[in-house]
Amino acid sequence: MKIVHVLTRLLRGGSEENTLACCLAQAGHGHEVLLVHGREYDPGLRASVAGALRVVTLEDLINPISPSRDISAFRQLTRLMRDWRPDIVHTHQSKAGxxxxxxxxxxNIPGIVHxxxxxxxxxxxxxxxxxxxxAERLAARCTRAFIDVSQAMRDICVANHLGGPDQHHVVHSGFDLARFANAQWPEETHLLLGTAAGEPKPPVVLMLAALEPRKRHVELIEAFGQVVDRIPNVRLLLAGEGPARSAVASAIERSAFAKNVRMIGYHGEPEKLISLADVCVLTSMREGLPRVVMQYLAGGRPCVVSHLPGVEEVVTHGVNGIVTPVDNVSAAAAxxxxxxxxxxxxxxxAxxxxxxxxxxxxxDAMCDRVETIYRSVQASALSAARPNVTRGILGGTAKRASRLHRPISTGRF
Structure with missing residues (x-):
């Protein structure tokens, strides 16, 4: 099978990691895989998969709306797909989708999946x-299958007429469960926490999330004072990178409790950070069903999360975590x-x-399920094409027959 994945951005976020895991599994199964991403990307992340699959960067594929660049990206993608002729095009994220x-x-690619x-x-x-x-309804018209990260995502799509119920398939965003269940503390924890070597570990709150405005790091920092007032030696670890880094850094600098907040950037062993935490938090205002919440749970850590669509599928308030109103970061801090x-x-x-x-x-469950959906899409596309081919043949035959039996006009001279 020839498969193209298209991403708006290739940064260190959940949707990107999910997509790369699928790409690598598909390449490992012998499929030809092409990954196309836009202008924003992490060079290290790109290099980590370049040896296993073909990777193409489209400079005009950007996140903000830009008519000229959007048209250019559309034309480039169309040419690329016409040249490569994939069996499946699997798009991710809003703009690339x-x-x-x-x-x-x-x-004219028959197998389009979003x-x-x-x-x-x-x-x-x-x-x-x-x-x-x-825009989503326009694109939905040519989509054969949707792969949703949660049942809630599926239900919202169907309710808003983005594909029919039979086109939607819920596939959870997979990861290595054992890696998180068996993790140990990271080395030199005192450097991460800003404490002296040998000093007892203070209470640790972890937010593992890309630095994007919708994750609301700034709002959490602003509300975190109420936590410091009650637990003065607490540490808030913010692990991740992204376009909002400067805004987050500024929020820490102007905070009266800057020493309690540590922005540590991207960390290659998130499972160890989770094992270090006493409480994990996610204050996003807009998500699918974020995989990081499942990583918190796999690491055996209680979490405080926004009431996002689908979060109730895994987090039961008062049983394995706390669910707070999506519009109230202060409630999360409390x-x-x-x-x-x-x-x-x-x-x-816990x-x-x-x-x-x-x-x-x-x-493995995620990758196997995605491939099963691809096979179903291929079969559906082939089945839909057969009547068209038949009609084309019969139509051509009928036209030829009508020409053969058409009366010869005598005309007038």
């Missing part, structure tokens, strides 16, 4: 919602402080986290 699917249709990692029309202004919905002060409650939630059934989040 729209442009990539329209380009695949223009190139991964629903996040919904761009959720928790935005009414104007943005109308624009995003119109819940963090409550857990840090109540060791018995925290231990109970036990609940360890007992959470995450079997459907395994890496």
């Amino acid at each position: 729209i442009i990539g699917r329209l380009a695949a249709e223009q190139a 991964g629903v990692h996040i919904l761009p029309f959720v928790h935005v202004s009414n104007t943005q919602r109308l624009i995003f919905l119109a 819940s963090v402080a409550d857990l840090l002060e109540n060791e018995r409650y925290r231990a109970r939630l 036990d609940g986290a360890r007992l959470t059934d995450l079997s459907s989040w395994g890496l």
Whole structure:
């Protein structure tokens, strides 16, 4: 099978890691895989997969709306797909999802699949919602299958007329479960925490998330004062990289409790950071069903998370975590402080986290399920093509017959 994956950005986020895991598994199974990503990318991440599959960068594929660049990216993608003739085009993220699917249709690619990692029309202004919905509905017309990261994502799509129920398939964003369940603390923890060597570990709160505005790092820093007031030696670790780095750094600098907040950037062993944490948090205002929450649970850590679509599929309030209103970061900070002060409650939630059934989040389960969907899409496309071919043959025969039996005009001279 020839497979093209299209991403808007190739950064160190959940949707990118999910996509790369699929790409590597598909290449390992003998498929020809091409990864196309836009202008924003992490060079190290790109280099890590370049040896296993072909990778192409499109400079005009960017996240903000830009009519001239969007048209250019559409044309480049169309040419690339016409030249490469893939069996499957699998798009990810909002901008690449729209442009990539329209380009695949223009190139007459029969198997068009879209991964629903996040919904761009959720928790935005009414104007943005109308624009995003119109674009998504246009692209949905040429989409044979949707792969949703959660049941809630699927339900929202269907309710908004983005494909029919039979086109949607829920596939959880897989990862190596054992890696998180068996992790140990990172080396030289005192450097991460800003404490003296040999000093007892202070209470640690971890947020593992790309530095993007929708994750609301700045708002969490601003609300974290109430945690420091109750637990003065607490440390907030912010692990991740992204376009909002300067805004997050500025928020720390102007904070009265800057010494309690540590921005540590990208960390190659997130499982060790989770093992170090007493409480894990995610304050996103817009997500799919974030894989990092499952990583928190796999690491046996209680979590405080925003009430995102689908989060109730894995986080049960008061059993393995705390779910707070999506529009109230202050409530998340208060819940963090409550857990840090109540060791018995925290231990109970940690036990609940360890007992959470995450079997459907395994890496192999995800990759196998995606390939099964691809096969189904191929079969469906082939089945749909047969009547068209038949009609074309019969139509051509009928036309030829009508020409043969058409009366000869005598005309007038």
